[in-house]
Amino acid sequence: MLAPVESLPIRLRQWVWLGVLAFLALCLAARASAPWILNYPAAWLLPVASLVNGIFDLIIPVLTPPCRFLAGVLGAALNVCSATLRWMPWPATLALFAFVGWLARGWRLALFIAAALGYIVAAGYWQQGMNTFSMVVLAVPIAVTFGFLLGVAAHSSKYVHGMTMVMLDLLQTVPAFAFLIPLLLLFGFGPIVGLIACVVYAVAPMVHCTMLGLAGVPVALLEVGSMAGCTRGQRFWHVVLPTAKREILTGINQTTMASFSMVIMAAVIGGFNDVGWEVLNSMRKAEFGQSLLSGLVIAVLAMVVDRITFGLANPRSHVRPAWAPAWVLLVVPLLIGALLHASPGDMALIDKVQGVINPDLLNRVVIGLVHDFSAPLDAFKVFVLYHFMLPLRTGLIGAVTPFTWGFAWTPQINAVYCVTALTISAWLWFGERWRLATGVLLISALLLFGFNGLPWLAFIVVVTALGWSVGGWRLATLSVIGTSFVVSTGLYIPLGQSLYLCLLAVLICTLAGGLLGIAAAKSDRVSGLMKPVCDTLQTMPQFIFLIPALMFFQVGELTGLIAIVLYAIVPPIRYVEHGIRGVPTDLVETSRQIGCTAWQRLIHVELPVAKPVVVLGVNQTIMAALSMLPIAALVGTKDLGQQVYIALSKADAGQGMVAGLSIAFVAMITDRIMRATVSTTVKSSR
Known part of the structure; x- marks a missing residue:
């Protein structure tokens, strides 16, 4: 029987992640000389969609008569x-x-x-x-x-x-x-x-x-x-x-x-x-x-x-x-x-x-x-697109230009960026904070190259290593199967679009929703005001969130992002409030007695104790953002959700099921990783 990850020596896990980082650096360096590392070869694609369509071609003639009879019965009941x-x-x-x-x-x-x-x-x-x-x-x-x-x-x-x-x-x-x-x-x-x-x-x-x-x-x-x-x-x-x-x-x-x-x-x-x-x-x-x-x-x-x-x-x-x-x-x-x-x-x-x-x-x-506020709305749209969305999608290398940022991303700036990231990571690594050092390197690489510039092979390895680190070999197996399925069916580029949209939406929701949740936890009046707002947002169908975004920002990825944020902002508000209000009273009183200010008490006592609940809220935010992708595809996003919508317009069951299963794999892997993180956090707190 394989030993659980928690029982493995810390040094072994450090060496594993060091190897993963080295493999990532090798893939990024070889992008120009080996284009197949960045773009999955068309000759390697698995004909999953064709296989699914073939299965449907066989079963549809058999199932159509009873289905049409059932449709007649339900249609009569619906008419009545x-x-x-x-x-x-x-x-x-x-x-x-x-x-x-x-x-x-x-x-x-x-x-x-x-x-x-x-x-x-x-x-x-x-x-x-x-x-x-x-x-x-x-x-x-x-x-x-x-x-x-x-x-x-x-x-x-x-x-x-x-x-x-x-x-x-x-x-x-x-x-x-x-x-x-x-x-x-x-x-x-x-x-x-x-x-x-x-x-x-x-x-x-x-x-x-x-x-x-x-x-x-x-x-x-x-x-x-x-x-x-x-x-x-x-x-x-x-x-x-x-x-x-x-x-x-x-x-x-x-x-x-x-x-x-x-x-x-x-x-x-x-x-x-x-x-x-x-x-x-x-x-x-x-x-x-x-x-x-x-x-x-x-x-x-x-x-x-x-x-x-x-x-x-x-x-x-x-x-x-x-x-x-x-x-x-x-x-x-x-x-x-x-x-x-x-x-x-x-x-x-x-x-x-x-x-x-x-x-x-x-x-x-x-x-x-819209006409009266067109100028500030357009300025806001351009600012968000060029300074937040484009860097996550194409990386700083492709996003920072004299037209968008006022200066070019020169080799000298690139060298300073890389040296700074490596220096911070080395300082953290040798300071026995290797997990944080690994995160700094991964985030730095992602910001530099963007989701569209991340090699598919490195993506599979990083996600699998993350699943293994927090959940063991079972989660690692799910991670490698799920990511390989998405890549091998030709949906890696739409996957990158989905991930960058969801990541940006989750960051906005976590920051804004977290602040609102803290305010609601500290004030009963704010909590009373937020409750009907959250109830309304949770009862409104997903479709409705497109309307205000579409009114002011027309068709585009920013409209999809705003709709995702509006739909996914409720979980962080409620979970942060619930987590902080659930902090034991004796801990709060002890922190007051030792002279902690309200800010110190929040940072050093309440949020650390409420961390498992807050992480669950982030998990629910991610799930909500992923579920909103097909709806956001109606306003022009080019992600996995759009693949589902295109398949629906063509009645292509194979492509629709492949795109749907790809989103399902992303959601399940993310859910399992977040739940394993919560479980590890709870165990360490005990």
Whole structure:
């Protein structure tokens, strides 16, 4: 049996990394004489995409008839659900949702729901909103049922548990657009593809929460059930399930939010008069005011359903009056709907409030803002592109020119840069801080040559060595397989684009989100202000984050970067606040007694103790940034996400699966490395 990395001598690990650094230097020096080191030869590419397409060519004719039958059944159910919601006059539906919100969380939630749905009416998107909601209403029960059954099976069987975890890794890391390609080939064009993709994408949260809830049932409670004479089935339904109820309801909440997110992405394939299609259509026409209106409709629907399901999952008994039976939920709105249908004149009068918000006026306002602030916006865009994004992509050698920075990167500057980096690294290495010295050299090389200038062979070796250092041989094996797959399928250049975008987004989110998290941890007022903002950002579908960035910065990589930052900034805020607030009180009091200032206490006590939680927050930020790549591809990024989007436009299942699996490998390797780092940090602190 191989010894774990932690048990190996420190000197051996130092020699391993010294060899890795020497190999990196050799590859960088040989770039000019051996071009194959930098650009993976086309003759060496593996025909994975062709193989996948060949497999699909064989199975699609076999699976098409049952899939089309299933599509017919689901289509009929979707039509019935959509027609029912459209038949209900909007005042009746609004009253229904407000009443449910009142039962779930009280009059404040009911008032919020009434105002939120009132906005949808005023914006003129009620019919489209009900079409979107009908898809969610149909998708959520299917995803919840399947996820619950799979979670129970995974909890009961170790074999099923292992297979389920692999499936969940793929579902949570493969981009959602990649799901659409094979589904499009099997089910054809139309809303059913979006519905089924919605179910597939939303299953994972329900499985996770079900497994978590069942695993959290105390063993003593199970023994009490057995001693009371319960059969296995009785014990499950009367002991286990009620105990895990809260986690299961939370799973339903998360499944619903995932369904909303996927419904909007499915609008890319069109065929359904829903809000997602309205957003996409208005964005294509550059009608940013109208896209903002329709995008807010999606966010409002998601927030309404999120608040209701969260309230049902975390009940407050004092807001649920005993005199309000469940049948009132249906009878009263149906009665209101019937009365309004019986009075078409009154309904026509009420309907005049639909569409009172003028999108043309909002379009003109947005265009005016962009025009008035075009000069500072362009200056900001140029500054970020030339001083941050371009150096990470092409390196300082290619980015620093008289046009961009005002001076050229001369050989003399290059020599000073290299000597400085080597001197700092040598000082750290001989000062017994070899890990930091290794990091300085790797970062210096990355800044000098950029992600596009890093040889593919050196990239594989460095990532594998990093996986081995923190997680042992298993993680090293995953690292070498994942990176080799991406390189050997011809996606190394898009991988570099993805990594530099994600790295820059994670750095911005960590810095800005970390500062906001510290402020929230130190002030209850700031925490109270940040909570609704974070809740809103977490409930908004990914698609929506493109709208404000696109309004002010048009199509380009900066727009994609801003959208990624907006989506991924919540985890560092919440994890940093949670980590600092979780620091033991006695440590904080001790630091005060010895005379530490607030700044010293933060740097030397609170942040070091909260480090494992903060690292987990960074991990979640990376996962969010990677999941946003295919969405950012809609505004012109040239990364792995764009490869998925191109494959979707061509219905190329092979290329789509290859690009999706590449993103999945990057996400899984990063996740395992960060988790191993947290585990090592916790062990060392003990």
